[in-house]
Amino acid sequence: MIKVSGVSKSIHKQPILNDVHFTVKPGTITGLVGRNGAGKTTLLRLISGILQPSEGAITVNEKNVFQQPEIKQDIVFVPDSTDALKTYSIKEIVKFYQVVYPNFDQDYYFSLLEQFNFKKHGKIKQFSKGQKALFSLILAFSTNAKYILLDEPTDGLDVIIKKQILQFIADQVANKDVSIIISSHRLDELERLADHIVVLKDGAVDSQMEMDQLKQQYKKVQVAYQHKFPAEISEHVEVLSQTGRVSVLLIEADDKGTEAKLREHEPILYEELALTLEDIFVAKLGGDLYVS
């Protein structure tokens, strides 16, 4: 288990993270959500032992990553850039990873390369940006590390490679005993993957929640009335959008009273819509989190 306990970090005397607490349980995907500058990358760099916390501690299976770096054989950090690998060839990096990570599975690595039509020779720098991103994930998952930290893995990639990468991550988690922390400001991507969401805002954990519980807590409905939207109901619902007479609302799943009131006013349209993570965040966090 990764345990982040009271971690604070200041850089250039500016607080970047402030008293961050959360845990990552084995076999789960934790989405680290926040706007640019919220501290997501700094937090991942702290967990992977690149940076030392100004305060607090980060432990992996009860071992401090900074004081007992050997525990990092079970952690692979995949940054948003693959520049560090560019001087290596495909074969060189395998040899290197085999030495660093004792559980590295060479056969699995080459089978994945074949599956995604990668060459088995040549330098990594010859790959396209999307290929590099996918390659670094293949490399990370081939280590059989227990924890993989992904920093904006789909940032700046086209839609096709993005889908390929998200599918790859989902497949890996389904087939392997691995926990993932994935940082992103794309809620729509995390929604499909994450079990647990940690929201970072201004360097602190604003909220954290379990995805399955979260979606059971709310309902998204689209209503339209012949006349204006009944004012007395507005206080009990989160209005996600209003276009003409049609309103999209977020209501608590067990708030039967509000639902009854909505129906009492005889809507000309009442329809339940699929709830997205973005809806909840826009409604609950004032809409300043989501950045598309």
Place this chain on the structure above:
Amino acid sequence: MFPKALWMKEWKHSVLVCFGLLSVFLLTYLVPVTTRFDTWRHWQEHEPRMWEQMQVNEINRVFDPNFFGVISIGVILILAGVLIGLERNTKRHDFSMALPFSRTQMYLTKYLLGFLTLLISYNISFWLGWLTIAQSEFGYLLNEVDLFYVYLSPFLVYFLIYSFAMLVGTIAGEIKAQLVLTLIFLIFPQGIMVLIDQLLRAHNTGIHLMERLEWLFKDLFWFNYLNAFYYGELNLFIPATAAVIFIIAGVAIYQRTPSEYSGEFLMFRSLHPIFAFGIPICASLLGGFIVSSMAPYNAGVGMTVIFYWIGLLIALFFSWKITKKLLKR
């Protein structure tokens, strides 16, 4: 203590410079030997009297690093820069720090790789040169060489400069800063004394600092150890001890280096005030030194002082501006 993975990583990025160092040492010791043989034979046959007088000097000249000593130092600095500073310029720094190894292991592997390159390259070149002479008709001349100093003095100064460059690498945020700071600090003790001495002289204080600090310019001016003129006069224990101190300090500082400042001029924010004042002070003393030396020879103290302060203030202005930019990077 020295994981294979770290050896592989460091070797991959520094192999070119390692072979560069071997080449320079071969140029220092082996190539001159072979080229001098023809000259010596010519002198032996055609100018025997001159050869008689020159031979001791000639054989010792072969083992005097001279110009190639300077080139070797340059390559050693680059080697230290590639091992520490270059990594900090790039994303390789995060990659390295995320690996499951301690900082001590990382630093010592880097250090040892460079040191072994230095040790092996130097010994191959030196002993190849030596054996080539020993196997030739000039072998008898080796009796005129003080092997202890000729072998050890240059090696110790290379060892010291490498250790020092690695130490500076622990505080410098990138390769350019590491190289510049290493060069400056290698001559800093002597340089600052020369500048202060000129300050005192320009103001006619009658204090001659340099004369009182001869040891500083002799024993602690490391480049003297590369000069055959000083062989036998200098205590080799001094560079050896200094090198060991630099290694210990390097390990201690590398463990504490905050990664978040990699790519900046300095890795430690606490050093900023020292550099913020130190650079302008030294630069202004240098400005005063240069401009005061332009004063006419027969100018009075007043004129020299005016020249000195003009140079000092100009250098202070520019160095202050540059330092501010440098430390804000």
